[in-house]
Amino acid sequence: MVTHVRIAATGVSPLAVAGTFGLLAAFLSLTAFLAARNVLGDVPAVKALGVGPFPAAVAVVAGALDLPSALAIGVALLLDGAAIHYLYGESPRLSAYITLIHVVVTILLGTVLFGLLILLGTLPG
DSSP: OOOOOOOOOOOOOHHHHHHHHHHHHHHHHHHHHHHHHHHHSSOOHHHHTTTTHHHHHHHHHHHHHTOOHHHHHHHHHHHHHHHHHHHHOOOHHHHHHHHHHHHHHHHHHHHHHHHHHHHHHTOOO
8 A cells, every 4th residue: 555645845955954863863862872871881972873863863754754743752762772772782671771761861951951042042132
């Protein structure tokens, strides 16, 4: 069965999409490193660089294809957990725990950074 996929026609340039993907992947790699370091102790930062692009790609594709958020979050969490499991070589249970910590760290750091951005936007002058 062939279904038609509707791509959101917003007139966004490919450079903007690539920049969004790159910044989101870098942010998610940073938070993956913080989560793994919190759970496992001293870990190489290079491994976290392989974690961030997967959920970032899901976010960009879900936004471009106008997919449901619940589906995108579920797929992003599964890919995040699989990447953590593969790259760090931990048990599935510990990988799930690192993924949970990654979600928490991402939400907390994202909220703080977004709040700072809002505050900077309200500066007088």
